[in-house]
Amino acid sequence: MTTSPSPLALTVLALLHYKPLHPYGMQRLIKQWGKDQVVNVSQRTSLYRTIDRLCAGGLIAVWEKGRDQSYPERTVYELTDRGRQVTRQWLDEMLAEPKQEYPQFPVALSHLPVTTPQEALQVLERRAGRVTQTRAELEAGLAAHDVPRVAMLEIEYLRAVTAAEEQWLRSVIEDLRTGTLTWSREELIGPETFSA
Structure with a gap:
């Protein structure tokens, strides 16, 4: 399955470049680091859909599933080797090639x-x-x-x-x-x- 680049997909891959994270941790870091100025994470479902696409594309994988007594089960994701390559490819393309966008x-x-x-x-x-x-x-x-x-x-x-x-x-x-x-x-x- 091919996964197409998007601002949110690149952000998820970039965050996982630093360390494995669960979706809530990703969303928290996006807001904490001010990345919500450039990536829309107001709907958590779009984050989960993006994570599903990246998993299906082999760019990220489940690192562990854990359960804290005060929280529901949390799936922690990590970047795959293919995900590291694709992250750099997407980053290079998005930085170097102006794209016609339609705001x-x-x-x-x-x-x-x-x-x-x-x-x-x-x-x-x-x-x-x-x-x-x-x-x-x-x-x-x-x-x-x-x-x-x-x-x-x-x-x-x-x-x-x-x-x-x-x-x-x-x-x-x-x-x-x-x-x-x-x-x-x-x-x-x-x-x-x-x-x-």
Whole structure:
């Protein structure tokens, strides 16, 4: 069975690179190390599905099953030799090769003409406020952690991307305010469309 790379699958493999873990320990470390900023682990079922896929693909294996009296049985997983190779392969590919991803915001921007320039101004101002808040939170998170820089590179990256988005949003908002950026349905579709 071939296992396709995903952010969560790579994260599980990377965590197991350090030591064998059970799923709850993985989820706890992801949150503790701030990796939940880049990997969605809000649904534990997605973590369990990922673990099942990695097991079926021979990338991880059961290391031990244990039972603590105050907890249900816990399965601890370890990385296989094949898993170590695949981890490096996926990591190299994800670092070196830009991949076309399809986040929601660019899709919404591509359909901005459905709104009026004034409506667009209002929603983009709301987004800019939230992006500014996110950037401030990322900066505070960077300042609060006393860990080696390499452990926070993804937060640095998110801060840089968020700062760039914030700057871009402010320029678009200014163009909407001044009327430099405007549109109408007739201008976009053409008058002949409305005569049908």
